[in-house]
Amino acid sequence: MSRGEAARPAFGKILIFGVGLIGGSFALALKAAADVAEVVGFGRSADSLNEALALGIIDRIGIDPALEVGDADLVLVAAPVGATGDILARIAPGLGPRTIVTDAGSTKSDVVAAARAALGERIGQFVPAHPIAGAENSGAAAARVDLYRGRKVVLTPLAENPVAAVDRVRAAWVACGAEVRELSPQRHDEVFAAVSHLPHLLSFALVHDLALRDERDTFFTYAASGFRDFTRIAASHPEMWRDICLANHEALLVELDRYRAELDDLRVALASGDGERLQQVFAVARSARRAWQQS
Template sequence: MATPVFNKLVIFGVGLIGGSFARALKHMGAVGTVVGMGRSPASMARALELGIIDEIGGDMAQAIHGADLVLVAAPVAQTGAILASIAPHLQPGTVVTDAGSTKSDVVEAARASLGDKIAQFVPGHPIAGRETNGPDAAIIDLYRGKKVVLTPLAENAASDVERVAAAWRTCGAIIHVLTPAEHDKVFAAVSHLPHLLAFALVDDIARKPHADLLFQYAASGFRDFTRIAGSSPEMWRDISLANQPALLQELDAYLAQLTALRASLAAGDGAAIENVYANAQQARQQWIEAIEAAEIPAPAASAQ
């Protein structure tokens, strides 16, 4: 048996994201002991039962003591409080990272919570997910061939950034680097806005007096468009508020697009409508081809 890369890993949040991270590292023999921390005793007990974690953490000092790596995989609004609870017990040599879908607010919270220990925090965001959550949703290969964006701080040691990157690469992920501001602007457009739209559409239909009839005839197109509305409302509330400026900018641009499309529809301007549809079809096809070329599943790393 190979010597684990990480003797002790502590995970705050043992659901889809944190649980899949632990599962992948355990599968590769890259971690010794995984300690789980969380608000829900039932979730913690389930994670222990499933073998995602080896211990349920209680006392913070004891949980953090001797940890090589700490992953905060909780809703972004909780990040500041979690980091503040970690800070007094954070020893030299322990690296902390997160899996939050926003980064500027997380960095601000980390600076406020960790103070002069900020160099030990390497912000990150795995670009992978499913509409299910909780420990039962965790899978070994969630990150295989998927991007993980790191947004390193000026204070971070290169070796600490590499430690975080190595953990994600062991899970099969492909590492990308952005600044926190770049990250938030990009994901407001391609992740946060789509979630807002999917939630809004399903909510709108659900509130109609004949909702039962509408849902009866909703088929695969509706299912595919609204799949992400099955995601955690709490998590996406936090993400929406955390990235409010960038999300508002993208939402305003989308509303302008809808207004223009509505005007074309009202005027019976088929050419204008078709032009929008054709441009979207071409752009989507190019995007799909680029993903298929760039995100070929990474081979499993050797556990030797």
């Protein structure tokens, strides 16, 4: 076996904070690609960690983050965005010089600010990322080796990041089967306020308004497939979406105000019986929606 040794994985030790759907699927995909030697899991729930261990998502349950991080190649923080700062503060004291840290948060400006506060002059080791792979289920049991296949992952590199660090994070996501893009943190937050955060807010708002009515049962009885699809995202996690809305409230307020102006305009058309205007708005929307679906 002089030359018969298996190819060395690209990553030696990886730490994952949060071994649920997002972190767990990342670990499974890297393992399937033979791209990691050891995965150490951290989390708030012993049950989740034990489940992830039993499912082969992680190789060990970590005890002391500051102790483990010294010789880790990569750290993935896959926790709620509000918890990212605390986790980074816990690993900061032991952070090795070669360790690269990344995250999976749905918002980026706030995460970057928290990372700057926690990591200080080591901020260059933190490469922010957002895998776009929402799912209705959560937890380690929902993790899937193919969750990221064909999905987009947005990196929002910082001026302080060495190119090599960004390349390593990109390589990890490419190994998971993802299509990697780059945006600035601010642009990321503006884009996702429009195409994700606002739709969630609007969907929650519609169902909330119906749910508080005395005759809600009558209303829900006649809701059909259009309602089902429009409100599917209103079944999302309240705490997670509270945190996203608060974290990205600046960009979200801009989008919400644009949208309210759009509704004001439609209200005028409705109240004045302006069918031409309604049809124009609907036709532009339909055409854009169909073009998007086919792209």
